[in-house]
Amino acid sequence: MIVHFIKCEDYQAVEKKLLPVLEGYSSLFSPGEKVLVKPNLLSARKPEEAVATHPKVVEVVLRFLKDLGIFPYVGDSPAYGSLQKVLQVSGIWEVCQKLSVPAVELNEPVEVDGQRYKKIRISSKVFDFDKVVNVAKLKTHSQMVLTLAVKNLFGCVPGIEKSGWHIRCETNENFAALLVDICLIVNPVLSIVDGVEGMEGNGPANGKKKKFGVIVVSSNPFALDHAICLRLNVDPFLVYTVRESIARGLVKDYSIDGDWSSSIELPVTVPSLPVKGPLRQIARMIVRVPKISKKECIRCKICEEKCPAKAIDLSRSDIDYKKCIRCYVCHEVCPRGAIELVRRIFI
Template sequence: MSTVSIARCEAYESAEVASALDAALSPLGGMAAFVSAGQRVLVKTNLLSRALPERAVTTHPEVVRAVVRAVRAAGGVPVVGDSPGGPNTAGQVKRVWQDSGIGDMCAEEGVELILLDDDCVRVPNPSGALYGSFTLGKAVVDADVVITVPKFKTHGFMMFTGAVKNLFGCIPGLEKAQYHVKVPDRDDFGSMLVDLMLAVKPSLAIMDAVVGMEGEGPAGGTPRHVGALLVSSDCVALDVIASAMAGLDPREVYSTKAAAARGIGPGSVDEVDVVGDDWRRFAPEGFALPQRDLSAKMPAWLAPRLRAWTTAKPVLENATGCTLCKTCEQVCPVDAIVVGAGGPVFDRERCIRCYCCQELCPPQVIGLASPPLARLLAPKR
């Protein structure tokens, strides 16, 4: 049975975060159980897009700082890396590093900060169910140890983004969007993420759940205080407990569902040994969740016919706030968006409901609208 360790952490004060991380790691043997002297350790953050830390879009720099220091204390050589969503030009990436606070933190700690797009290699994945290989940032492959450091957030497509989904940033730039074309079905996408986990082979997952995001995550939701750090050597187990804290049945998270079906990880809280603080104490009351894909439980012959009527669609919610930057047009994997003088225009026939446009819209003026039938059929929470 996999173990998830939880420690209370009420605020992003450096000393408090470091103490909480030490408390969470202690039952697992400390950082030394995962990192040996001289090993190169990739600290894989969640840097989805340009956002200030208080928006809860990205892993908080104080959590990353605590992980970097713990790795060094164990004798490891930490590097911090990610590939944000969208077209990662040098200027755009620099602004992501700057606004997230990760750039300044890395400079203060004297740790290398890597864009995983800069040097990529094809990696075989013989255990994959859908994908026998992946293109990954070379820094991922070169690392002796990979530590995934996700943010506690909802996700419009996968329901929840955690330790497994955070590994999607190991795939470079706009290539990530192409996976939405190759595997548009949510179940298949979840299975692809499990394949990716098997290829990356993370040794440890440390979740920033001090302040999470509810509602229209992973970028357009609302920050919500949770007050914890979660640690596990099993990414799926960590996601099971974190998603349960958010009020989800863990198998509603498509990557967890796929992993459990394949016998790769647990599918319920009863299959996880939780040590430290009780996860139920951190479950925020009335935590807002994204809309479920109601077509997922329909017969195979009916689902495609009703998907457009039961699945949320992207819409421009604030035309005056649109900067006409064309990020949505650039990241759409099926070319279903054209930005005109009044903002984005969506081709509903082409749209595959991947929500890349909503995730990566810099001013967050694209939201998700539920069709009337979906609102009628949606289960009460």
């Protein structure tokens, strides 16, 4: 098993850099297959904002599959906004039209059982395809620390179902277990992470854009995420999904192709070291919580609508911290970056 680190400084070079590596995975596919290509389509953001997978990366993946005689489709279920709007703003709709590739919204959930969680409602459309290709974005995540290949597949859960899982899981560790379950169920045959440009700080939507200059490819999403952590000098045990993957023995032995390395500023919500045992409860008493910036807020009410705990009342610009579960969904979906993450002590 190999994790490929492909140095790529700008999106104009993606085809030249990425295609030769993809061709090494041609044997994973057979002519005539239907393949779902799952990018990161979090919300309606322009390509230069580094929130969604860049359209050039998606285009190269689609061309690669079509040249193999595959019938690719692009699909996702955005955190908010219609798939059509997100595709158009992200630039991926133009690619789909140019290549005559259909787009499919991952809705119509069906219950499936994971190793840890039962009755996970995943889009039934995922199972209409012969294979899944996972095309993620290299970004930080205020809840999970990093959002890479494993986290990207949460988009296979229809948007209306997502909020309930934050309540059901209760802790970051449990939510990571859910994400690993979903990744195992969807079982992508190939995972690609767009890190030409990504995000650091308080991602995944309102952090700081950063040029990482890399595309990462592997047939194993768990090994891929683990390898990226090491190359970013991030302790893998700090990243909840990677920690869970290691605990389940899913990070198999792998080799590295490519000498890329970089650094990343992690979210302010991340402890400087993994907190274990009795200290974990103490750490949870001193946490970052969302706070509405009255200056930046435009009262769009997306945060209020998407808050799983129903803790936000925009009529009073108020967050009920007795209800708040610190999932940071409000921070993630705010289109104006009007949700700050501030320190608060809970006793």
